Amino acid sequence: MGAVVQAGTVHGDLHVHSPFAPGIPRQIPLRPRNFTDRETEFDRLDAAASAAREDGSPRVVVLSGPGGVGKTALATGFLHAAADSFPDGALYTDLRGFAGGGPVDPAGVLDGFLRTLHTDPARIALDPMGRAAQFRSLTAGRRMAFLLDNAASAAQVRMLLPGAGAHIVLVTTRLRLAGLAADGAVSVAVEPLGETAAARLVERILGAERARGEADAVRRLVGLCGRLPLALCAAASPLSLRPRQSVGHLADRLADERDRLARLSREEELSVRTALDASYAALSDPARRLYRGLGHAAGPDASLPAMSALLDAEPADAEEAADELVSVHLLEEHTAGRYRQHDLNRLHARRLLEDEESTAERGQARRRLIDHYLDSAVDADAVLNPGRWHLGSRYSDRRGGERFADRGSALVWLESELANLSAWVAACRADGPSEVSWQLCEALRTLFVQRKHFDTWATTYTAGLAAARDLDDPAAQAFMLDGLGVLRLHRGEAAAARQPLNAALEMWTRAGHDLGRASALEDVGVAELAMGAPAAAAERFAWAMRIHERLGRRRGIALMRRRMGEAARDRGDGVAAEGHFQAALEYFTEDDEPYMRLRTLVGLAACRRSFDADAGGAAAEALRIATALGADAEIAGINVLMADAAAAEGRTADEREHLSTASTIYSRLGSPRAEEIRRRIAAPPPPGTR
Structure with missing residues (x-):
């Protein structure tokens, strides 16, 4: 659970290939249906x-x-x-x-x-x-x-x-x-449509023959909907599914509803509410349940699995209900498989929740949606970082089985749902259940470390800490404090990190949680290392390792050996550093923990380079694993390390080849190091090199 910092001259962190890989972005939502007359x-x-x-x-x-x-x-x-x-x-x-x-x-x-x-x-x-x-x-x-x-x-x-x-x-x-x-x-x-254009929109929805056969009723419908496209689509679309129902009957119903809602002060609000009520009344029961239920959503959109959880229904049934809502313009599929409500629909749905469902029904639906996000996030995190220890109970009681086939799919899901997950952190902090707020933060920890979502990391963990304090849960508070300290480490603010990390250490001690104490000790040691105090860091790492030894945690021992290798390297003790790194490599195998093996190999290679020893074998293996993981920033850093070795041996051609590879990657990533590498490539080679 400790922080991740780079060793030696290698910079950057894991960058896993995903849907955000290089390509031309085309993010505009799907083309609107029935668009007309603008x-x-x-x-x-x-x-x-x-x-x-x-x-x-x-x-x-x-x-x-x-x-x-x-x-x-x-x-x-x-x-x-x-x-x-x-x-x-x-x-x-x-x-x-x-x-x-x-x-x-x-x-x-x-x-x-x-x-x-x-x-x-x-x-x-x-x-x-x-x-x-x-x-x-x-x-x-x-x-x-x-x-x-x-x-x-x-x-x-x-x-x-x-x-x-x-x-x-x-x-x-x-x-x-x-x-x-x-x-x-x-x-x-952008004004409401003209009367003729509005009538044409209704004609596109219902068909020319039907609309022209009831031209007077269409004009009444247009007026009752305020010539607003949202209201017109919501009101007329259900009629497209009911060929025997007349437009005049719908207009009569809307007129009655409009009279009932006349207390609303704004014309457009009245027009939209009247149309939405009429459209909602024509839905099937599952579609009505889904429409209301989406009022529970804390974030900007919902996927079909989330809708299935909300309805407590099979995915096919949820998809059928969603398709019905899309067909009558009460829901928008803005990208494939992801749906959102217009904010006016969301407000309408929330009114219906209050009017039509009991407190118990609302609470059960909301909890099903929360559980979907929490359980899925826990599963994704467990796939991304299977060796990390956990505080939240969901990790030992995973309800959904294996949702994700591999690390890539887990990372893609967390990225795509991050806005929803962070919204639920805040919503659960405000309205409960408070424990879900900090548990979601825990499930996001690996994503934050790997993908550097610093803003969201700060806001979610601050809310999670407040929720943990509401619960008076010292272990949860310690976890959140530690996360805020590690955030500062990743932002390069080692001095500022010490306050929350030391507070976390005190809180873990109060909670009597030895594994948490070991984690906080590691992170305090990382801060000391970053501040140029390797001796103090080594003391923290050794203390943490003793806890792991007492608990019989081989992974924790291996991680501390890697950390102690970094401290020994920075103290100038190459022999001790080599021993620590080799001990860590015995545990971190490529099959079980490729990322940790990669980081340990990078540390070992950088250590050997700093003491003029042969780093080629460690660097080559690190490069192979980084390539398999798609860790672009690591690949670039390892190539720089290899270029350093080639330069020291006078192999100018090899040096330039490695630098060229690093420059290409850094340029694609937008890294400031790209310019530094380009200057190095442009510099004339020293005399006598080959």
């Missing part, structure tokens, strides 16, 4: 895109209008139609300016954008302004499209503007965002 707005967007192409400068367009008017449909429809104009890709984010829980922090969005653009996570700036600068640098000179959906403020958007290039940035919002005018933004007001 020619004027399309023309203005097309003009902006053309202007960007002509002078190579970004264009920012703010699409403003009430909820449900079709701003996102307009933006996604245009960007799909204009995809060829932006060959370097398209990025999307939902800024959640009008959803529950408050708007998204743009610093977190930048972190995601930089990862998508293949920046090494370890090299992403810690401060928001630094990230914004990196983002501008990466996008400069490209031709890209950006959709910033549901923006809450000009400041939120301004942080996310790209660098110079033939870009188009579409911003959707319910506000005016006049402050963006200073950034050259133009505003396009």
Whole structure:
């Protein structure tokens, strides 16, 4: 469970290949169905895109209008139609300016954008302004499209503007965002559809013959729905499944419902609520249950397995209910297999939960959804890091069996569900069960270490610590404190890490948890090592190793031998360091723990290099394992180490080959080391080399 730091001259951390591997990003949600009659707005967007192409400068367009008017449909429809104009890709984010829980922090969005653009996570700036600068640098000179959906403020958007290039940035919002005018933004007001266009939308849903046969009723329906596309689609779509039901009957029902809801003050709210109520009433019982149940969701979207857990139903039944909701425009499949509700649908669903389900029913459904996320996260973490010891009880009582076939699939799941998992950490801290809050944090630990999600690491573990304090659970508090200390170590803040790590050590002692004490001692030792105090670090590692020996934990002993090798190396004792690393390698086999074997081999190779011993064998094996794992940053670092060895032996051609490989990888990862390596390659070779 201890922190991971690099040894010697090798830099970086594990970078596993995933869906985020190099490629052109195409993140715009699926093309909207039944999109119609926005020619004027399309023309203005097309003009902006053309202007960007002509002078190579970004264009920012703010699409403003009430909820449900079709701003996102307009933006996604245009960007799909204009995809060829932006060959370097398209990025999307939902800024959640009008959803529950408050708007998204743009610093977190930048972190995601930089990862998508293949920046090494370890090299992403810690401060928001630094990230914004990196983002501008990466996008400069490209031709890209950006959709910033549901923006809450000009400041939120301004942080996310790209660098110079033939870009188009579409911003959707319910506000005016006049402050963006200073950034050259133009505003396009998205109004409700005209009566003729709204009638055409209904015609597309119902078919021309049916709609024209009840033209007067269609006009009534259009008026009752306020000419809002969201309301029109919600109201008319159920009729497409009921060919014998008349449009006039639906209009009569909507008129009655509208009278009942007339206390609502805003016309668009009244129109949407009336239409959603009518559409909901026409659903099958499973679809109604799913629609209501999605009101429990804490995060931005849901997968089919999550819906299956929510309904306590077979996956096929959950998929059938989801398909029904999609078919009547009450749910959107924004990417394959992932679904989300419009924020107006989410609010509507939550009202229905209060109106139609008992407290017990609501609690059971919410707990099933929570258990799905916690059990899946525990399974994924156990696959990613099978040798780590655990505090939460779910690890010894894994309910779902083996969900993940290998480390790659486990990592992909954690990455794709991170927004939902972090949202549940906060939700369980606020509304219970508090123990789930810190248990989810534990399940995210390996992901955070490997993928450097520093912002989410900080916010989740801070919430988890608060939840553990609410429970007065010293062991849980210690785990959260230790995690916050390790976060600071990974951020290069060793001095700041000592306070939470020492607090964790005290709390583990209070809890009487020896394994936790050993873990905290290791992490305090890592901090000492990073601060240039290898003797003090060695004392901590030796203390931790004695605990592992008393508990009979061979893995813990091996890990401490590796740590003591690092301390001995930094003290200048190469013989002792060699012995410790070799002892660790006897335990960390490639079959059982390839990552730990890789790290130990890197430490051994760097140690041998520092004492002018032959590091070739250890480096070669490390390179082979790193290649099998797809650990790009490690591969680059090992090549630098091999280049150092070649340089020391006067093998200039070999040195340059290794440096070239490292330079290519570092450039792809966006690492600052790329420039350093390029300068080294450009330097003339010393005389007498070959």
